[in-house]
Amino acid sequence: MTKQKNFYNHSFLAFFENTFNVDMTNIYGPFLEYLPQGGKILDIGCGSGRDALYFKNIGFSVDAFDYSENLVQFAKEKTGLDIQHKSFYDLDSVNxxxxxxxxxxxxxxxxxxxxxxxxxxxxxxKINGICYMSFKYGHLDRMQNDRLFTDLDEIQARELLNNFKNIHLLKLWMTKDNRPEQQEYWLNMLCIKES
Incomplete structure (x- = not known):
């Protein structure tokens, strides 16, 4: 994680410029259709703060965090949100x-x-809460620019979710990267927590 954090701390401005203005409405739609208006959303690994700001601007209560101190500071300034510095390994909220x-x-x-x-x-x-996760499409663990990437394909995604009795997969789909210059594909997962 340290090498990854260093990568984002050193290249946070380029990362911001490469991601902040990307149109993500095709991905927001399936997620938001299940949420109560004004509900509470957590943005894990919020990066530039793009998505957290979008959710805030359409009326949701938003918490967000990222592991890069520089991205956290920059995203705070751009979004006006109290973005926290922490890792997904440290998530400890309940319901x-x-x-x-x-x-x-x-x-x-x-x-x-x-x-x-x-x-x-x-x-x-919460019960009936919705989770969206995305991974680069593939099946390998790989290093790129000092960052670990854990890629996922459909089989691996289903195997992962099979470990949880109270999660139901609503949608599993693949999309091309929304950045026009990128040729990568993403695996998107939408799940609901059941009682």
Whole structure:
């Protein structure tokens, strides 16, 4: 995690410029249709704060955190939100959120700890709470620019979710990166917490 944090701390401005203005409405839609108006959302690994700001601006109560101190500071300034500095490994909320948004963040979770982190997300959701997670499409663990990437395909995603009796998969779909210059594909997962 230290190398990854250093990467984002050193290149936070380039990361911001590359991500903040990306149109994500095609991904927001499926997530938001299940949430109560004005509900409480947690943005895990919020990066530039783009998504947290969008949710705030349409009337949701938003908490957000990121592991890069520089991104946290920059996102605070851009969004006006009290974004926290912490890791998804440190999530300890219980029955607090109507929705949890983990867009392009859990892809930096060690594969051996994915079950642990998803359990933390499940615990943090209210009953009938919705979780969105996205991973780069693939099946490998790989290093790129000092960052660990845990890629997921459909089989691995279903195997991951099979570890949880109170999570139901609502939608599993693949999308091309919303940044026009990128050719990568993403695996998107939308789940609901059941009683």
């Amino acid at each position: 607090e959120y109507d929705g949890i948004w983990a867009c392009a963040s859990l892809l930096h979770c060690e594969r051996s700890r994915l079950i642990e982190v998803v359990q933390k997300i499940v615990d943090a959701l």
